[in-house]
Amino acid sequence: xxxxxxxxxxxxxxxxxxxxxxxxxxxxxxxxxxxxxxxxxxxxxxxxxxxxxxxxxxxxxxxxxxxxxxxxxxxxxxxxxxxxxxxxxxxxxxxxxxxxxxxxxxxxxxxxxxxxxxxxxxxxxxxxxxxx
Amino acid sequence: xxxxxxxxxxxxxxxxxxxxxxxxxxxxxxxxxxxxxxxxxxxxxxxxxxxxxxxxxxxxxxxxxxxxxxxxxxxxxxxxxxxxxxxxxxxxxxxxxxxxxxxxxxxxxxxxxxxxxxxxxxxxxxxxxxxx
Numbered sequence: 001x002x003x004x005x006x007x008x009x010x011x012x013x014x015x016x017x018x019x020x021x022x023x024x025x026x027x028x029x030x031x032x033x034x035x036x037x038x039x040x041x042x043x044x045x046x047x048x049x050x051x052x053x054x055x056x057x058x059x060x061x062x063x064x065x066x067x068x069x070x071x072x073x074x075x076x077x078x079x080x081x082x083x084x085x086x087x088x089x090x091x092x093x094x095x096x097x098x099x100x101x102x103x104x105x106x107x108x109x110x111x112x113x114x115x116x117x118x119x120x121x122x123x124x125x126x127x128x129x130x131x132x
Numbered sequence: 133x134x135x136x137x138x139x140x141x142x143x144x145x146x147x148x149x150x151x152x153x154x155x156x157x158x159x160x161x162x163x164x165x166x167x168x169x170x171x172x173x174x175x176x177x178x179x180x181x182x183x184x185x186x187x188x189x190x191x192x193x194x195x196x197x198x199x200x201x202x203x204x205x206x207x208x209x210x211x212x213x214x215x216x217x218x219x220x221x222x223x224x225x226x227x228x229x230x231x232x233x234x235x236x237x238x239x240x241x242x243x244x245x246x247x248x249x250x251x252x253x254x255x256x257x258x259x260x261x262x263x264x
Contacts, residue, residue, distance in 0.1 A: 004213065028135075055137065
């Protein structure tokens with residue numbers, strides 16, 4: 001079947017805190033909000049600078065049928081973002097109060113994990129056009 | 133900070149079953165596999181036809197420090213794929229033995245959820261260039 005992967009939808013507990021993280025820290029563009037009465041949900045759509053695939057933040061009302069109890073499971077391993085300067089990206093996360101969950105170094109590569117406001121792991125990888 | 137969203141990494145329990153689902157059913161391209169000794173993990177990278185963002189399937193060895201107990205949490209709400217024919221996409225899922233978890237209809241839109249082999253919700257949305 002022919003399909004196109006268009007976005008990953010994550011659930012957030014606090015829309016404001018998550019918008020801050022994904023726009024102010026990770027630099028995504030907030031391209032629109034909507035309210036879906038059928039699911040009793042609020043949705044914010046974020047786009048990466050030159051990405052064709054976005055991230056959708058979903059927040060459900062307390063009485064929404066989708067408002068099941070929240071836990072970050074192991075199904076979502078991580079969301080990955082290229083950065084040009086890994087050390088700077090880690091420093092900025094710490095400065096802004098986001099937890100740096102860990103770092104992995106292999107012979108040829110290096111990456112780090114930062115937690116979003118709900119504890120979702122965000123992998124920072126060095127962009128191929130990166131300067132360091 | 134300037135970043136680029138590059139992929140979403142999900143954890144899978146059975147690499148073969150998940151590769152079948154994402155390539156044979158959803159039509160993604162398998163663009164490469166790798167083994168990361170440092171994490172004791174196997175990785176397969178999938179790309180959508182014209183997408184710049186991919187999906188990474190992660191499977192960890194039983195003795196990997198990343199092999200925590202598996203559950204699909206609420207942090208990952210869903211992964212969304214555009215399809216040109218929603219009814220056909222739902223029929224094909226059923227034929228292949230994938231559970232159709234639900235359908236939502238609003239006044240202006242319609243979408244459906246199909247479960248991947250680990251229970252991750254895959255949203256089927258009608259592509260803007262779709263024929264039905």
